Amino acid sequence: MQARKGEKSKITRREVAQRAGVSEATVSFVMSGKRFVSEELKDRVVRAVDELGYHPDMIARAMIEKKSNSIAVLTNDLENPLQMKIIKSIEEAAMSKGYFVNICGGTMKLDRYVANLISRHIDGVFLAGDPYAITGNHMNQLLESNIGVVLGTVSDDMDPRLCGVAIDFKEGMRLIVDHLRSLGHRRIAYLSAFDENSIGDVRLPSFYRCMKEFFGVGAPLVKTGHPPYDSTVSEGYRLTLGLLRETRDFTALICTNDMMAFGAISALQQEGIRVPADVSVVGIDDILFSKDFYPALTTLSHQTEEFGSKVVEILCNNIADRSVVQREVIRPKLIVRDSTAPAAR
Amino acid sequence: MQARKGEKSKITRREVAQRAGVSEATVSFVMSGKRFVSEELKDRVVRAVDELGYHPDMIARAMIEKKSNSIAVLTNDLENPLQMKIIKSIEEAAMSKGYFVNICGGTMKLDRYVANLISRHIDGVFLAGDPYAITGNHMNQLLESNIGVVLGTVSDDMDPRLCGVAIDFKEGMRLIVDHLRSLGHRRIAYLSAFDENSIGDVRLPSFYRCMKEFFGVGAPLVKTGHPPYDSTVSEGYRLTLGLLRETRDFTALICTNDMMAFGAISALQQEGIRVPADVSVVGIDDILFSKDFYPALTTLSHQTEEFGSKVVEILCNNIADRSVVQREVIRPKLIVRDSTAPAAR
DNA sequence: TTGAAAGCGCTACCAT
DNA sequence: ATGGTAGCGCTTTCAA
Numbered sequence: 001m002q003a004r005k006g007e008k009s010k011i012t013r014r015e016v017a018q019r020a021g022v023s024e025a026t027v028s029f030v031m032s033g034k035r036f037v038s039e040e041l042k043d044r045v046v047r048a049v050d051e052l053g054y055h056p057d058m059i060a061r062a063m064i065e066k067k068s069n070s071i072a073v074l075t076n077d078l079e080n081p082l083q084m085k086i087i088k089s090i091e092e093a094a095m096s097k098g099y100f101v102n103i104c105g106g107t108m109k110l111d112r113y114v115a116n117l118i119s120r121h122i123d124g125v126f127l128a129g130d131p132y133a134i135t136g137n138h139m140n141q142l143l144e145s146n147i148g149v150v151l152g153t154v155s156d157d158m159d160p161r162l163c164g165v166a167i168d169f170k171e172g173m174r175l176i177v178d179h180l181r182s183l184g185h186r187r188i189a190y191l192s193a194f195d196e197n198s199i200g201d202v203r204l205p206s207f208y209r210c211m212k213e214f215f216g217v218g219a220p221l222v223k224t225g226h227p228p229y230d231s232t233v234s235e236g237y238r239l240t241l242g243l244l245r246e247t248r249d250f251t252a253l254i255c256t257n258d259m260m261a262f263g264a265i266s267a268l269q270q271e272g273i274r275v276p277a278d279v280s281v282v283g284i285d286d287i288l289f290s291k292d293f294y295p296a297l298t299t300l301s302h303q304t305e306e307f308g309s310k311v312v313e314i315l316c317n318n319i320a321d322r323s324v325v326q327r328e329v330i331r332p333k334l335i336v337r338d339s340t341a342p343a344a345r
Numbered sequence: 346m347q348a349r350k351g352e353k354s355k356i357t358r359r360e361v362a363q364r365a366g367v368s369e370a371t372v373s374f375v376m377s378g379k380r381f382v383s384e385e386l387k388d389r390v391v392r393a394v395d396e397l398g399y400h401p402d403m404i405a406r407a408m409i410e411k412k413s414n415s416i417a418v419l420t421n422d423l424e425n426p427l428q429m430k431i432i433k434s435i436e437e438a439a440m441s442k443g444y445f446v447n448i449c450g451g452t453m454k455l456d457r458y459v460a461n462l463i464s465r466h467i468d469g470v471f472l473a474g475d476p477y478a479i480t481g482n483h484m485n486q487l488l489e490s491n492i493g494v495v496l497g498t499v500s501d502d503m504d505p506r507l508c509g510v511a512i513d514f515k516e517g518m519r520l521i522v523d524h525l526r527s528l529g530h531r532r533i534a535y536l537s538a539f540d541e542n543s544i545g546d547v548r549l550p551s552f553y554r555c556m557k558e559f560f561g562v563g564a565p566l567v568k569t570g571h572p573p574y575d576s577t578v579s580e581g582y583r584l585t586l587g588l589l590r591e592t593r594d595f596t597a598l599i600c601t602n603d604m605m606a607f608g609a610i611s612a613l614q615q616e617g618i619r620v621p622a623d624v625s626v627v628g629i630d631d632i633l634f635s636k637d638f639y640p641a642l643t644t645l646s647h648q649t650e651e652f653g654s655k656v657v658e659i660l661c662n663n664i665a666d667r668s669v670v671q672r673e674v675i676r677p678k679l680i681v682r683d684s685t686a687p688a689a690r
Numbered sequence: 691t692t693g694a695a696a697g698c699g700c701t702a703c704c705a706t
Numbered sequence: 707a708t709g710g711t712a713g714c715g716c717t718t719t720c721a722a
Contacts, residue, residue, distance in 0.1 A: 373702085
């Protein structure tokens with residue numbers, strides 16, 4: 001059942017073939033099932049594989065097939081629970097399709113990752129993350145190396161060779177603003193990690209559009225962060241304090257994500273503003289803690305399962321045939337909890 | 346500067362050699378620097394590499410060297426911010442040593458990962474995570490395949506072939522209990538994700554030891570979770586509610602980690618118990634949100650930078666020479682914030 | 691139905 | 707100081 005303890009020589013196909021008394025080719029075909037092999041030989045091979053503890057060498061295989069059966073996920077924020085949730089679902093979907101998944105945090109310069117992905121014959125990449133700082137040059141390198149690419153954002157003016165799966169924040173923002181309106185809110189502020197110059201963030205423009213459409217408000221109250229963008233709890237806290245210094249004339253606050261919302265709530269409470277009695281707060285993402293936060297956060301939920309399997313599906317299609325470029329948006333759901341209440345004032 | 350647009354054939358060393366007018370071997374040696382090459386030839390090669398956009402094929406290289414220059418990190422909780430923080434620092438340290446890092450979430454059965462690591466000639470693995478459910482059999486497979494292993498826990502009775510880097514929870518627990526004692530607490534409860542049967546969790550036994558040592562209390566108040574262990578916010582919330590149903594006779598509560606502490610605080614507040622006025626709460630890990638939580642959480646901080654570089658250092662040493670087995674513990678620091686106050690009653 | 695053998699791109703040894 | 711070349715373990719075509 002187990003390999004001999006000798007750490008010396010790795011068991012290769014040759015030894016399996018010898019022990020089973022068949023040719024090396026036959027061993028290959030038994031492993032891959034790509035050619036019919038008689039029950040008897042198959043049996044002998046399987047037994048030999050077991051007895052020797054043979055593992056086929058994916059590296060040698062990759063060299064010939066020029067594909068490694070692995071995909072990579074590039075993220076720039078390993079500590080972001082939502083991204084991780086999505087990545088988890090990608091890993092699950094990918095591995096059940098036989099792909100190994102390489103998760104790359106964004107600690108190094110992008111060049112390093114791109115070079116590695118190419119050198120290691122990674123079959124496809126998903127670029128997760130809020131607006132990922134990937135340049136056209138990187139893109140070209142990947143594409144030229146015949147690596148499938150799926151972006152975590154989709155926009156109208158993106159490279160037509162690129163696939164994309166993204167969350168439909170446009171629709172999500174609509175759900176949020178509509179919810180607040182139904183509670184009687186009208187003076188709604190938006191706390192954004194990204195400013196107008198950020199490419200890839202759909203939330204801010206969507207907010208403007210909604211406020212215009214729903215209330216005819218042309219210049220709603222908005223507080224944004226600046227590059228390098230940061231969407232953490234501390235940033236939410238910091239920005240909210242800044243906002244409060246400018247005005248307190250709002251009854252609801254929408255945040256770029258739940259973490260910013262946590263920070264915002266801390267800041268509000270610290271300034272003596274009650275949530276949701278005085279100000280309602282809405283987050284986006286429904287991360288792990290959001291339902292247990294105090295007060296439980298009203299937020300947008302993203303069906304990460306669906307997201308992950310869509311990414312893998314699209315990536316696989318693209319790997320199989322580069323000319324298949326698909327894009328998809330995942331519709332979020334509004335989860336109403338305790339951080340929103342009817343407008344007080 | 347760029348490869349030709351033809352996605353057809355990948356540029357190989359042969360083409361570089363031709364273009365530079367040198368032998369293939371020389372190209373190799375220029376790339377690896379393992380043999381002296383005259384400035385002139387080196388120049389020509391470098392230029393050809395640039396012009397053709399040549400990327401050396403790590404897969405072919407790995408096949409020969411029988412090492413892939415990559416390590417893997419196995420975690421079972423991709424959504425745990427502390428683990429991710431550590432993994433981030435591991436990636437950074439590893440990549441600057443020339444290793445590529447494979448982060449594996451624990452969505453599939455361990456067998457799958459182990460088989461993949463072996464098949465892909467991964468050089469070493471770090472097993473992150475709270476007590477990782479890895480069996481002796483898996484260990485043997487890895488070790489037999491000559492893969493270096495560093496555990497995220499260290500205990501006295503562990504396999505002598507295994508390296509380990511762990512957080513010194515024994516010392517950490519002492520810091521916590523001492524802090525609470527200095528605030529006048531004596532009836533201290535411990536909310537544990539793991540029960541007595543869990544191998545690998547040092548916190549629970551350390552708590553017992555501290556309570557005995559500091560107060561002579563033999564059977565302190567403890568509420569534990571059960572397999573499958575779960576150390577999330579919800580679990581903290583759930584367990585705390587259970588605890589409160591049994592007794593309210595405690596003035597301080599220590600939790601397995603910050604997320605459990607968040608849940609605990611929610612539960613306490615919901616039951617009308619104020620934090621820290623009525624009960625002080627201490628977490629462990631100092632995750633991203635802890636300082637912005639309301640109230641800001643008193644907790645243990647882990648120097649994740651040091652952790653990551655230690656892991657990589659030890660792993661590299663072990664890869665270079667399997668007989669070098671090192672173990673290390675990282676000492677945590679206590680971060681006092683607003684969730685602890687002098688004992689009221 | 692099965693086996694033999696030609697490479698995949700590279701490293702490293704042996705020549706020169 | 708440089709070039710030629712034998713494999714690494716595997717897939718796959720071609721023969722038998």
